[in-house]
Amino acid sequence: MSKRNKNIPLVRRENVEFFASLFEELDKKTYALLRESTIPLDIHDNPDYAYLPESCLKNFMEVLGESLSNDKLGVLFWRSCRETYVPKFVSLLTGGTTVREALQEFSDLLKRESSGANVYLQKSGGSWWLVREKAGADEVWFKYAELFSVMCMAEVLRALTDNAWRPTRIGVRSSDIEDFSSLPTLEQAQFFAERPVTALEIPEALLDEKAVITHTASQVFAANHYAEQSDDSFAATFKQAITPYVSVGKLPIKLAAEILRMNVRTLQRKLESEGIIYKTLIEEMVFDQIKHRLTSSSDSITSIANKFGYSDAAHFSRSFKRITGLTPSHFRKHHRK
CATH class of the missing domain: 3.90.1520 (H-NOX domain)
Structure with a gap:
């Protein structure tokens, strides 16, 4: 196989x-x-x-x-x-x-x-x-x-x-x-x-x-738009498969497994075999989308936080700074396209 x-x-x-x-x-x-x-x-x-x-x-x-x-x-x-x-x-x-x-x-x-x-x-x-x-x-x-x-x-x-x-x-x-x-x-x-x-x-x-x-x-x-995928590791294909579903925030592993028609334990095991923890990977994917939204849109930071499941702006800012080292407003200022 x-x-x-x-x-x-x-x-x-x-x-x-x-x-x-x-x-x-x-x-x-x-x-x-x-x-x-x-x-x-x-x-x-x-x-x-x-x-x-x-x-x-x-x-x-x-x-x-x-x-x-x-x-x-x-x-x-x-x-x-x-x-x-x-x-x-x-x-x-x-x-x-x-x-x-x-x-x-x-x-x-x-x-x-x-x-x-x-x-x-x-x-x-x-x-x-x-x-x-x-x-x-x-x-x-x-x-x-x-x-x-x-x-x-x-x-x-x-x-x-x-x-x-x-x-x-x-x-x-x-x-x-x-x-x-x-x-x-x-x-x-x-x-x-x-x-x-x-x-x-x-x-x-x-x-x-x-x-x-x-x-x-x-x-x-x-x-000419068709292209072969350069990386077909499990983690790479998982990220491509799940990206459309993390646009509203962190995706519980049970829901991800249901989307993929896969057992939760099987999903965990396949990611862990490549040294990846599900929770950490999903958080990185969510913040990649948040960073893209901050730099490519004029949406307020509060509305972006709400869109990705953060009802508390202070909690969102702390989480964002932990991941990127910058507050959302500073990140937007330094990386605006």
Whole structure:
């Protein structure tokens, strides 16, 4: 198992924002659904953070799956993949390549979008397959995530082949074949349940055809925004995953563990193995955000203290000086941007 797989899988904020926007299709209050999914309420407000934990998408899938029938869920996934999700990814591909090369590039982009993604081409049983490998088949979120993945991979194949690809054989890890065979545009495919991976069959002749790729200026620019994470230690991925949740002050370890779908003791043990104490790390993260707010905004010190959970300005000042060596007002004066 790679070191990355032992750490916290991260997802780019823009990717989570796409999924969060699907809640608008439901006749329910979006904020309540976001809270239930542990997706930050400011997800649509261009926040500073770049990543969120993959666990919030697992929560999202469970909440969405409980809110819609499988038929409506399939239609929502199909429409969102065809109209938004897949065109975005396809437009980020280089172009001038074969379908085989485009699928490899698509796989690389997915890994940059989500560190837990693992999609690849594989030849098995004399046929070529587009494969998605993902753990967690016995968890509630998995079936809904697999429904989306099947729909997404099918639309990618259609887009790259200008609709020359036709669904024939599809393997899924789930046991509920009926839920998959009723997915829009996949009614003619033969599904196989309880497979070791999710996989869609591709005729070999199509793989060597020229891929059909359409670019737009804004989307090509977006491709340059993707970047590999330089540090994938547990502490580094933990900080990126939890940063969106410390904007209102210190986060209790129990709540952090719930957000990450992790046992409290496991979280403590993983941090301690790298010489880090949870309470100390969270305090440092909170004060990093406080320092940023002091130097980049005109908010009063009292309002900043209140925002980060300090009802007593004197207590806030003492804590801030203990961390930085300066009072909040002196820090702002010396570090104002």
